[in-house]
Amino acid sequence: MRKSATGRWSKWAGGAFALLAGVVLTAFAGQPAAAQSKQLTLCWAAWDPANALVELGKDFTKESGIEMKYEFVPWTSYADRFLNELNSHGKLCDLIIGDSQWIGGAAENHWYIKLNDFFAKEHITMNDFVPATVLGYSEWPKNTPNYWALPAMADAVGWTYRKDWFSRPEIQAEFKKKYGRDLAPPKTYDELKEIAEFFQGREIDGKKVYGAYIFTERGSEGITMGVTNVLYNYGFEYDNPKKPYQMQGFVNSPDAVKGLEFYKALYKCCTAPGMTNAYMQEGLDAFKSGQVAMQMNWFAFFPGLYKDPNVGGDKIGFFVNPAGPKAHFTQLGGQGISVVATSDHQDDALRYIKWFAQPAVQQKWWEIGGYSALKAVVDAPGFPKSAPFAPQFLESMAIVKDFWAEPSYAQLLLDMQKRVHDYVVADKGTAQQALDLLVKDWTKVFKEQGKTAASE
Amino acid sequence: MLSSGETYQNPQDAMTALIHPDAPVDRIGAEAPFRAMKRVRSLSDRSIAWLFVTPTIALLLAINIFPLVWMIRLSFTSLNLSMSYLPLRFVGLDNYADILSDDDIWIRLQTTAQFVIATVALEVLVGFGLALLINRQFRSHSFWTTIILLPMMLSPAVVGNFWTLLFQPQIGPFNYVVGLFTGIAPSSFSMTGEVALAPWTIVLVDTWMWAPYVMLICLAGLRSIPDYIYEAAEVDRASPWRQFWSITLPMVMPFLMLAVLFRAIENFKMFDMVNLLTSGGPGSTTELISITLKRAAFEKWRTGYSSALAIILFVTVFGAANIYVKALNRVKQR
């Protein structure tokens, strides 16, 4: 009874099947051939400096005829995606600008090729680069001359503030009356908290504003990269400086507990509602929309913020991560550029690095929005004046401290993400409990890796 | 009404029988002529049969079974892919012991169970309710049914992602609509960010997506009830309420069970939607066990450990699957 319908169907389905067959054949015949001309793929995070790198790379293509392709991934999935890619021995990336903490794993697992011979051959010396970046981005084991990357993007945590609000006479007067000192960029975290409390909930130009913006992201590295800025300065240590991997009493020292409690207090008193899972991008949004007085973020974004039509220029100021009661550090960011060991285009990739290391290219890199780690650029007499945030950047790079860069870094990081987020955002347990658990987690990770403190 | 009188040796038989109730009859009826033909073409038939089945079995062996066996082996090792240069150690049952004695894992399983129970309960309520209403056959009911069915056909990941926009405290319409009806300031709460709200948020989105699924199956159940049963009940002067409890509900129950078990298994495995919507946060409030597994396997790269966890989950799902098959046994075609 459905003869005609069946006929129609079969004709339709026949066509579809032919199409499918064609598609399958194409699929198995292989993906579109890589390229006719020479081509390199560079992998990095999707953010302002990456756009600058695309601009910069055009010169390389002009010079070498090698076409540059880019694979940029948002920060929240950057580590996830590229560690997966490296681990799978994939061929997506020829060059990778990998995070500082990956270096241990990348070296031990031979995901990157070692650059010592190449540096020697091309007369590139690490003495030309800012020491903190060489230690942070290139060396494994740390403090040994084994190089796996060329410092590509120097970075650290810094702060931006609304200079225009800070300089309003009525606000200044009110602040002085309340706290007995002038309203100025904070030098210590206690000052920062006072200023944040002062601005929290205030109406400015008919809009309710909030005191501070800090990192609280759970999924990747956000809250850890935020909380460490406070922890370091309250006296937190990753392990016993005299006895590596002995963490009891250092990670969870009374000072560290106070630091963690302070971060939570800051989060509770002075941030915008709903900032429960916020990292760089949320901070930029909050600052650009005029919601916050002070913002914690990476220096990498400051050129873009300075250029922002609404909050940039005269309206924005910058300050170094404030000191705490015990110390003065700031969290290291930034990345080195490496050649992926499974790449089929290693020679071209090395050629790119050689090109990138040239002083003239590095100078341009800084000018268009990247952060060079080359001494010739940052130690030049004109550097501090070349951008409003340049002095703070130099000061910060002298006091940076990094998270673990061990091969097991991802485990260490995820454990810290969980413990800190549970305490700060999800209100679970006390700061002491959170850090005690963290010591337990970390001890286990190192034990698995075969690294234990001598006394344990 | 389940008095078919048939019993089955094992769940598989039962499943086949109930899924293709006419098949055995058909097969028996066809047996004779086929046997006659077998003499002529028996060799070619048998080879055709194997030729047709082998590729599927081979593919499943290669992509499912071989990796599974490999994973069982790995679950007894200390393999960590981010440190694959370390010598591979066999650690016996250490990984299993580790998992089963880990309070965090139990809490994650608890969170998962709560999610499963809450979603399934809500979906049954909403889905069954909708099915009852749609079964009134009002005009244009078919059009509206199709609209209601749309969410369950969408990609859960894409759904999870776009609900994050809808739940944004400042710019999202959800808070705004809630504010409109309750007077609560829209930006004063965050559906995905607050410990008290986030678990309900994932339940809400899952219900939005999957209540139609329960509805569709219940609708089939309702339509399978013959009119004469209601007519007989009417003769006996049973109240509509009574009719519902003694006819509608029991007759639909097997279908409902099927829907419940399907949803329970699916939500026990839930990963994509929740991962995109809350990524387990705040803290670990909505971290379902699949998210824990993903973090262990693909972020911490603890392959040995996560293989053991995966096997434990397999066993759990297979346990559930068995119950599922047994319950399917009761669904009868009419």
Place this chain on the structure above:
Amino acid sequence: MTAAARSTAHSIVEASPRVKAFAAAVVIFYALVTIAPMLWIVATAFKSQSDAIAYPPKVIFQPTLEGYVNLFTVRTRQTPDFIASLPPATTWYDKLVRKHDMVIAGPSKVMPRFINSLVIGFGSTFLAVLLGALAAYAFSRFRIPLADDLLFFILSTRMMPPVAVAIPIYLMYRQLNLTDTWTGMILLYTAVNVSLAVWLLKGFIDEIPREYEEAALVDGYTRLQALRKVVLPQAVTGIAATAIFCLIFSWNEYAFAVLLTSGDAQTMPPFIPFIIGEGGQDWPAVAAATTLFVIPIVLFTILLRRHLLRGITFGAVRK
């Protein structure tokens, strides 16, 4: 029996107008609530960036195609002077972009990802339906030893959590260089889909009376000829419905795609959430991608309406 009593007698079968009106009102209300989030996304795709993140959310706005333009292009910010120095914009999308002091630098990655989705979706569907149809025919028409066990085994492979399955697959693909390739993803999705295909198609083929084939065999057709000339044409509807179900699965799949692809073979679901613009997630572009991604699914759902129930229950419930 009075007329009134009669109408209650059929209360379930044929409801009274008042009951119908009430049912219609509730269902239509629910349908509207259900579809509202989707409509919001479709609308967001036509908002400008600032309208999309406006507070309070905007219901009335000036529609623009910026979201779609942003989805398909990569843009760079330039100084107004530089833009003034360029030759006048010739296309409507150039003009749209330049209004924001940007110029189009090239196409975005969305097309390659879309092509990946198409190739992997159609490729795995084709293979799954092909293998599934053969196996289903064999299970339906021949006596296969341990047939029920095999069928159960085929189904059970679908019950494993995808993240768990991905662990050994990841290791295996890494060894075979199949990570992030079309072939790898097609094979994997075929394996997942083939169980659905076997179960659904066996149901459809069981419904085709054997007498047709018998007649053909008596007429001197070989078994394969009978299959092609008699069974296949009858099963076409079932095959098409099965194919659409397989396609929808591959199209929507996220867990395997995010864990086993990184770029070359990445499909749309892991890509869409990470479409970002200058200031965070570019919601109009994300919404535009979501809309385009979902349209085929909506069409298929309408097309499949009659077989939907069968598909989602592995053929356990037929209508």
